[in-house]
Amino acid sequence: MNYGSIEAGGTKFVCAIGNENFQIEDRIQFSTTDPKETLYKAKEYLKKFQVDALGIASFGPIDINEKSSKYGYITNTPKERWQNTNFVGYMKEKMGGLPISWTTDVNAAAYGEYIMWERQGKKVDSLVYYTIGTGVGAGAVVRGDLIGGTGHPEMGHVLLKRHSNDNFPGICPFHKDCLEGLVSGPTFEFRLNKRGEDVSKEDPIWDMIAYYIAQAAMQVTLILRPEKIVFGGGVVSEPLLEKVREELKYMLNDYIPLPDLRAYISMPVAESNGSATIGNFALAQKIMM
Amino acid sequence: MNYGSIEAGGTKFVCAIGNENFQIEDRIQFSTTDPKETLYKAKEYLKKFQVDALGIASFGPIDINEKSSKYGYITNTPKERWQNTNFVGYMKEKMGGLPISWTTDVNAAAYGEYIMWERQGKKVDSLVYYTIGTGVGAGAVVRGDLIGGTGHPEMGHVLLKRHSNDNFPGICPFHKDCLEGLVSGPTFEFRLNKRGEDVSKEDPIWDMIAYYIAQAAMQVTLILRPEKIVFGGGVVSEPLLEKVREELKYMLNDYIPLPDLRAYISMPVAESNGSATIGNFALAQKIMM
Numbered sequence: 001m002n003y004g005s006i007e008a009g010g011t012k013f014v015c016a017i018g019n020e021n022f023q024i025e026d027r028i029q030f031s032t033t034d035p036k037e038t039l040y041k042a043k044e045y046l047k048k049f050q051v052d053a054l055g056i057a058s059f060g061p062i063d064i065n066e067k068s069s070k071y072g073y074i075t076n077t078p079k080e081r082w083q084n085t086n087f088v089g090y091m092k093e094k095m096g097g098l099p100i101s102w103t104t105d106v107n108a109a110a111y112g113e114y115i116m117w118e119r120q121g122k123k124v125d126s127l128v129y130y131t132i133g134t135g136v137g138a139g140a141v142v143r144g145d146l147i148g149g150t151g152h153p154e155m156g157h158v159l160l161k162r163h164s165n166d167n168f169p170g171i172c173p174f175h176k177d178c179l180e181g182l183v184s185g186p187t188f189e190f191r192l193n194k195r196g197e198d199v200s201k202e203d204p205i206w207d208m209i210a211y212y213i214a215q216a217a218m219q220v221t222l223i224l225r226p227e228k229i230v231f232g233g234g235v236v237s238e239p240l241l242e243k244v245r246e247e248l249k250y251m252l253n254d255y256i257p258l259p260d261l262r263a264y265i266s267m268p269v270a271e272s273n274g275s276a277t278i279g280n281f282a283l284a285q286k287i288m289m
Numbered sequence: 290m291n292y293g294s295i296e297a298g299g300t301k302f303v304c305a306i307g308n309e310n311f312q313i314e315d316r317i318q319f320s321t322t323d324p325k326e327t328l329y330k331a332k333e334y335l336k337k338f339q340v341d342a343l344g345i346a347s348f349g350p351i352d353i354n355e356k357s358s359k360y361g362y363i364t365n366t367p368k369e370r371w372q373n374t375n376f377v378g379y380m381k382e383k384m385g386g387l388p389i390s391w392t393t394d395v396n397a398a399a400y401g402e403y404i405m406w407e408r409q410g411k412k413v414d415s416l417v418y419y420t421i422g423t424g425v426g427a428g429a430v431v432r433g434d435l436i437g438g439t440g441h442p443e444m445g446h447v448l449l450k451r452h453s454n455d456n457f458p459g460i461c462p463f464h465k466d467c468l469e470g471l472v473s474g475p476t477f478e479f480r481l482n483k484r485g486e487d488v489s490k491e492d493p494i495w496d497m498i499a500y501y502i503a504q505a506a507m508q509v510t511l512i513l514r515p516e517k518i519v520f521g522g523g524v525v526s527e528p529l530l531e532k533v534r535e536e537l538k539y540m541l542n543d544y545i546p547l548p549d550l551r552a553y554i555s556m557p558v559a560e561s562n563g564s565a566t567i568g569n570f571a572l573a574q575k576i577m578m
Binding site for chain 2: 151152154157218220223253
């Protein structure tokens with residue numbers, strides 16, 4: 001068996017071919033332009049291989065409700081050219097009815113991390129994966145399945161207790177000072193007039209960012225009681241996560257027992273942002289079973 | 290088949306016997322005193338009937354991890370006499386090894402509401418049940434199962450964006466101004482020097498309360514994407530929920546599609562706080578299958 005993966009990001013597409021052990025056998029990436037050109041490139045690439053099932057992980061919002069007439073579409077994304085794009089329909093048509101799994105980028109990443117822990121013999125019952133980069137989002141696996149009732153989670157848009165020293169209004173076009181509006185990559189330029197990667201690790205801004213990310217971790221801890229929370233994305237670093245662990249410990253105040261915080265809150269196991277690709281392979285395999 | 294139910298609350302115990310259709314055939318309630326006396330009364334009551342399985346829904350925190358040596362215990366509750374009480378162990382021993390389901394009061398209530406919708410031919414995929422009373426807690430059913438990875442949810446203790454006109458410090462002994470610390474029943478006496486039931490429905494305090502409850506609804510919406518959120522407990526009324534719906538609509542700002550808000554956010558279907566009893570019967574049945 002060979003599995004295909006398309007990781008559709010807002011700035012780039014990563015396509016890959018994997019074997020039954022979810023090892024990458026071939027990989028390509030290209031810029032995200034308009035849907036017609038970009039989907040064509042992805043399809044042409046995949047057609048070069050013998051692919052038995054395909055996993056697609058897309059930027060959102062997307063329709064994942066199998067009962068919906070818009071299942072398989074990218075829906076009301078701010079990227080105007082991509083609004084209302086029938087991603088799955090196009091691939092199904094061009095790839096001869098290939099079985100396709102369809103989910104968000106963060107759901108696939110959560111699933112990939114879950115699978116990697118399992119393959120290391122350290123199976124977890126439940127795992128949440130946050131990405132904190134250009135945007136903020138999360139996916140979660142509970143008892144082997146991705147969560148989401150009527151749609152996929154949008155955990156980046158929760159409201160938070162504001163830090164008493166923080167007057168920043170937030171930049172989310174929908175909610176101003178939700179999690180994404182307070183901690184996503186672009187907030188650094190608005191707050192400090194420089195890019196996140198140019199902000200010193202000693203800058204006090206990181207305490208603020210950690211205060212908010214710890215609240216996200218606290219919410220998801222109290223709602224889902226997961227075994228693990230993984231943070232990926234450009235804003236995340238090990239020094240930042242160390243602050244998040246401290247804040248979380250302080251905020252939760254031993255109300256519920258938590259595992260060792262270094263194990264509970266961590267960066268991804270998969271190298272070079274590969275969690276979603278592995279998740280795609282595994283989700284493609286899952287629909288074949 | 291007959292099912293037994295024990296709903297163990299901090300102030301009273303409700304025990305009931307139900308048939309296969311989850312109709313209550315007999316019911317008793319008595320005050321919660323010390324564990325020895327209270328559990329004895331519950332056991333003596335149940336022994337009068339032919340019971341095939343028992344559902345217990347308890348105030349918390351409780352240990353529901355089947356791998357734990359403290360499974361079946363009430364753990365570090367503020368009610369000192371009840372700390373470290375082996376509730377399930379006592380019932381198992383006294384009831385001759387009867388099959389017992391064991392969960393929190395709000396989990397059982399969530400399950401009861403889920404079952405009642407199903408029995409009305411309106412099955413939902415997922416449902417969250419909040420109680421807002423002396424304390425605040427919630428349980429959730431997703432795809433037929435109660436959620437909770439390493440333990441039961443504690444959704445009453447999430448932090449929230451503070452209302453700009455609210456300087457109340459909050460009363461949660463662990464987190465001060467978490468949801469429970471801001472909206473639980475006892476907060477009315479601290480804020481207004483009168484009991485919640487004596488506060489006029491026109492009092493502006495209800496806007497504040499609705500603002501916080503709407504944030505809880507928003508969090509759980511963005512994390513779980515449930516089909517329904519039910520609010521029960523002494524603080525909740527239909528006029529309050531109408532304010533919550535308005536706040537939620539305003540806060541979410543059409544970021545994701547929601548069902549009709551009157552269907553999405555509602556009071557319990559079960560009459561006279563009966564959700565947990567029905568949930569107990571159904572959970573008792575489930576462990577027999």
